[in-house]
Amino acid sequence: MKLHTRCGRTINVTRFAPEELPARMGRVVLDTSFSTHVEDELWASLTAEEARRLAGLVLYQAAAVDPEPRPVPGVVEVVPVVGDAYEIRVRGHALTVDQPLSDGGKDTAPTPVELFVAAVASCTAHYAGRFLDRHGVGRDGLSVRARFRMANDRPARVASLTLTVVAPELPPEKVAALRAVAAHCTVSNSLTRPPETELRVIHSSMDGARGPLET
Template sequence: MLHERLWTGPGSILTRGGCEISVSRFDPAGLPVGSGRIVLDLRRECFGDQRSWASLTPAEARGLAGLLTAQARVVEEEVARRDEPAGQGDGPLEVHRVQGDHYTTVVRGHRIDTDQPLTAEGTDEGPTPVELFVASLASCVAHYAGRYLDRHHLPGEELRVSARFTKAPGPIVRIGTVALQVTVPALPPGRTAGLLAVARHCTVHNTLEAPPEVTLDLTTGSGSTQ
């Protein structure tokens, strides 16, 4: 039954007339791909004559809008996570040295070249590993933003994501800041927040927010691992 998939929402509001209105959502696992449903529940006690409506004050209406917006963002994020392509992380990728600073990464039959620029004594056969790292974040954001546009039947041909990054000061070499700019055609009212919420929860962005455990082992020519 439909009610078996109902998740209790984060809250409800009680109107001045004593009517309780709750906002919740359905479990996306039981819905078609690309769809999510937010539930507005008017308690039967609100209308003795069985009419499904409630009169709200401006303050009550703003409170209800806040609950609906919060649930809408959660649903968009859940749908985006559920629609993540299968197979990611199932197999290893390998990096092979070509020559000097030129390396080739092989993943699922694809080859990605990395190198260093000529000014850093490389041969510039590809982006640097750091540039590729930032590119993975930008392309992941673009993927999620594109799925959002497709799901809502919005034009996405001109979608693009630009990125700028800076190195952090100090003895540890790392990236200090990454600034992403998502550019899309004009969006209908109310879609900007949803698109940004989905884009911010792409897999790479989530990984940066909660870094994974990274292990590093060494295998010698004799086959022993250290």
């Protein structure tokens, strides 16, 4: 997997994970090509877009050399990265959230609220895609667009959410069925019937042991 930068470099992102070695010894390899007059300089200048692309390639290869994660259903962990950016860890996968510049963040990733809306939209798309599969219709052209508006009063919350499903051409009698299926995805159901939520605060010691501060 190669990234060609505007500064004239080519960064090849590969992995080194020989089968005869333990999985933990796998490595992600970044190989940067050099022009003849700068062959002794180990650098590459990246635009913001190139940096995001490179980060994606590195994460993709990291997942390939990572030992098989032990699935822990129903568990999500969030840890600080820098500033208002946080890493979300889900079964060996990693996502990042941040805040926009207008709210003091660096806008390096979507906000938690945007991920919430994205969860609704992507779950809707999943259900719509499965509906199309069951009825022998291809997913080409399928998309889901979500528009949301924040409330003007307190508490802070999403006040309205509009989902638009763009689907391949369907017989008229199938449209209503698709709408019914997509409207009752797991995330949407969790909004109409909210889960019981409990918030606990615990402290962590330097050795990783945890104990309750508040119940």
